[in-house]
Amino acid sequence: MEGYPPNLHHHAASGTAAARLLADFPFGLATLCAKWFTSTATDFTMSSPTTTQNSDSPANYTCDNVNALSHPFLYLQCTYDALPTLSTADWCMIVLPIAVYWIYSTFLFVLSYMKITTIELHKIPTDQKMRPKNKITVSHVLKQVAVQHALQALVAYVLAILTTEDGEGGARKMESVPVVVMKLVAAALMLDSYQYWMHRWMHTNRWLYRTFHSVHHELTVLYAYGALYNHPVEGFLMDSIGSGVPALILDMHPWTATIFFCLATLKTVDDHCGYALPWDPFQRFFRNNAVYHDIHHWGKGRLYNFSQPFFTFWDVWMGTDYEMAMQKKALAKAQQSSPSSSPELGPITDIVDLIEPESISSTVQTSSHSLKTTAVRRRARSGTVTLVNTPPGGTTTLKRAESTEWHSDSALGSSCGDSNDEEEE
Incomplete structure (x- = not known):
């Protein structure tokens, strides 16, 4: 030798x-x-x-x-x-989020493949007439996700080196539980704020959407493996940077960062699973869930619900919450078409109460925990909705024109695919 x-x-x-x-x-x-x-x-x-x-x-x-x-x-x-010697916590920060992604997404994908009745009852409807089918294969999605994970591992490795003190990995003491909780909450708020504006920018800038973000929207029917199906540039900007910067700013211990990255990964996978599972804690305790994000992935819903992965406060504040926006539009149209002699209408729930049951031609079946149907609006531009005056003491009802096709706006976003409504935006 x-x-x-x-x-x-x-x-x-x-x-x-x-x-x-x-x-x-x-x-x-x-x-x-x-x-x-x-x-x-x-x-x-x-x-x-x-x-x-x-x-x-x-x-x-x-x-x-x-x-x-x-x-x-x-x-x-x-x-x-x-290079500095990395501790067990550093290596876990690099490896565990990737492992969690594949384990959890595989579990959810296998559940969908088995077609278990109790699970399929909570499947989010994807058979809407205007909703296109996926044109990409699962194998293609897996390859693209693997590329992003390779880039993610590199970024996490650099982050581990930057946070290692004096070249000795694991020299820091683990933070106390209250500190960990406060840092996790602060990091979640920072991640949501960053991703909302980056996500919205990817939609409002035509070049960014066509070049990068349109890759993720090739999935119109969601499944768990597709959670990180992104263009590599978008994956780096939205996910790796979006999670890594809060960890650096908050000076997280590697174990705290590991918890944060794993939670964000689990939540992202869960949001793309395609099921509204009532026993799922991510969907039970977060309004920003699989149903909420499913609306965003097709039709008119692409203009709404930009928040991810945890909260919805930016959508609420900026008027991009789909359900709230549809309620406001329905109320505004009803008020505009109402004669001056008609009584003032209250919240949108009052309008729903005034609708005769037989005037609704279709409804969307949702799981027990899903948000209830909140408004009925027109789908055809030629149709109108008018208020019919009745003699004193009578009731005021909503009447539909004969040419109007009626559908129910629910948390499942059944009317997202209305091309006429997209033109009206």
């Missing part, structure tokens, strides 16, 4: 059979693999070069004078040795 760095001789002599086998290969990455799998405590530096007759031998180089062009593998080895 002449011509190899001295540490390789020592590694091959004291390591396992696998280490000796790897040491027989050219120096560089094989040596790193041997070190990783054998977990030896060998000093892996090259500070004591040996002299040989061949001046170009790697043994004549140290990490101080190695040339990256002439000996790229040796240069990578020296670079790796110069």
